Amino acid sequence: MSAPSNRRSIFLGRMSLPERNYLADALRAETVGxxxxxxxAVAALIWANTLGGSYEAVRGFHLGPSAVGLDLSVQHWxxxxxxxxxxxxxxxxxxxxxxxxxxxDPRAAALPVIAAICGMVVPAVVYFAVNSLGGGSLQGWAVPTATDIAFALAVLAVIGTSLPAALRAFLLTLAVVDDLFAILIIAVFFTSTINFLALGLSVAGLVLFHLLLRKGVRGWYVYVPLAVVIWGLMENSGVHxxxxxxxxxxxxxxxxxxxETSSPGEHIEHLVRPLSAGFAVPLFALFSAGVxxxxxxxxxxxxxxxxxxxxxGLVVGKTLGIFGGTWCTARFTKAQLNPDLKWPDVxxxxxxxxxGFTVSLLxxxxxxSENPVLTDEIKASVLIGSLLAAVFAGILLKVRNAKYKALCEDEERDEDQDGIPDIYELDKPEFHLRMAAIHEAKAAEHRRLAELASGTHAEDDDPA
Structure with missing residues (x-):
């Protein structure tokens, strides 16, 4: 058993091959999403700006059982x-x-967690400063704090085809932490009145959900109806x-x-992700982005x-917050980035x-919610801010993409044709021995050719 290493924790070092394959699959799904x-979003904008009356009529149409408090508009659904x-x-x-x-790993997690926190705090500070100086409402401080992972990964996958996997992993991990804090913001700051009976029953449903999972109970016909009941109770409780x-x-x-070939979480995610990326999120955008x-x-x-x-907040605050948080964490703690990455990449x-599309719109x-006109203007600002961020980042990524093209080719090289990229075999002793033998054979061949060219014979030389 190897002794524990005293080296500094390197966040986003070379990932294991299974993790790398998992990340690649996730990126492909997020690109489509x-x-x-x-x-x-484009369809919503066209619909709202050409046939605005029908758009408002459809998304304002109410449906659902009013007896259980679920007579909601299409937009609310x-x-x-x-x-x-x-x-x-x-x-x-x-x-x-x-x-x-x-x-x-808490040491490795420190970097994305601090970067995500700074990437939410600084945009909020920017919003607060602009509205304090301009006399605007401070209610929207949380709007520019969220990152839309589907859009961001789609842009990265399309433009950054040769960027290292570590850079994609940084964005994915950052966005997961960002989602967690966005959920906490919604739960804490956008819950006005609470129906404690409905909330208590919803929590009881969650406990039952957990117990069924612990007992190994299987079957969608058990969990889907229970999930719908839990959701309905949570909707009536006042908590989002x-x-x-x-x-x-x-x-x-x-x-x-x-x-097991896959964990229950992996299996369920594999089944539900297409429903989320291909149906739920696009429909939300269709009925929310029309301004x-x-x-x-x-x-x-x-x-x-x-x-x-x-x-x-989206264009300036996010950039400065995440970059500044990452740099300070790497500078003043034991966490550090992959040595192959440069600060322009970050x-x-x-x-x-x-x-910040989806969660920012929400x-x-x-x-x-009490000012529909301002709500539409805020949505327009989210769309414009997200577009500007995408264009600015696209230019930077395009410049960096060329630099890493050769690096990506090296990562995929498989000279021995064994189906495993050679970079994942560098730590094997037999690989080092084999490479040393190859180098020695090449050196011997060069010596033999030199001897032939000079007219000497190898047997006359000292073997040493």
Whole structure:
């Protein structure tokens, strides 16, 4: 057994091959989800700006059983119901990171956690400063604090095709921590009145959900109806219903036992992710992103303090917060980045985290629910701020992409054709011996050719 190492904890060092494959699969799924999300947002903007009356009529249409407090508008169903599926998947991702990913090691977790916190605090400070000086409302301080993982990973996957996996892992881990704090913000700051009876019954349902999982009970016909009941009770309690989704996601086991090819969490995530990325989140975008983008509306975004604070928070606050938090953590603690990464890479990814679409739209609706006009302006500012962040980050990533093209080719090289990239075999003693033998053989061949060229004979030389 090897002795424990005293080296500094290197966050985002070379990942194991299973983790790397898992990350690649996640990135492919998020890319598709990001494209669908973008398509739904564009469709909402076109619909709202061409046939605005029908758009408002559809998303304002109420349906559902009023007897149990669920007579909700289509927009409300999308925001509170469908997004619960999105947060359920986010809860599973968070659980996996806590038990099997980067967040399982407190020393390694310090870097993304501090970076995520700074990436939420600084945008809030920027919003607060702009609105304090401009006399605007401080209610929207939380709008620019969130990162949209689907959009951000889609941009990174499309533009940064040759960037190292460690950079993608940084964004993924950062976004998982970001989602956790966004959930806490929604639960703490956007819960007005609480129905303690409904909340208590919802908690009891969560306990039952957990006990059934511990007992190994299987069957979607058990868990799906129970999840719907838990969600309905949470919706009636006054606490945002998406909290029920993330709570159930966190309860799933994400570690594999002997004989298992996948953990229950991995299996459920594999089944539910397409529903989240392909249906729930795009429909939420369709019924939330439809705002008027006339010339006057765009002008208001850059002149009204509330909307300007959101744009600056996403574009400037996110970048400075994440980059500054990462640099300070690496500078003053024992955590450090992968030596292959450079600070311009971190700066580019920090700017990419300014894409705050899904959760920012949700928080904007919650923060200004009593002012529909301002709500639409806040949504417009989220769209514009996210677009600016995507363009700025895209330029930076494009520049860095060329630098890492050769590095990515080295990572994928498999000279012995054994199906395992050679970089994962560097730690094997037999690999070193084999490479040493190859180098010695090449050196001997060079000596023989030199002897032939000079007319001498190898047998006349001293073997030593």
């Amino acid at each position: 990001g494209i669908l999300l973008l398509a739904a 999308a925001a509170n119901g469908l997004l619960a599926i999105f947060f359920f998947v986010a809860g599973i991702e968070l659980k996996r990171e806590l038990v099997a990913g980067e967040l399982r 219903a998406t909290i029920a989704g993330v709570a159930m996601g966190l309860m799933l086991r994400c570690t594999r036992r002997e004989g 008027s983008l006339s010339g006057g509306a765009v002008h208001d975004v850059f002149t009204r303090p509330e909307t300007l604070g959101v744009v600056l 700066f580019a990814v920090a700017s990419l985290a300014g894409i 928080i904007g609706e919650l923060a200004f």
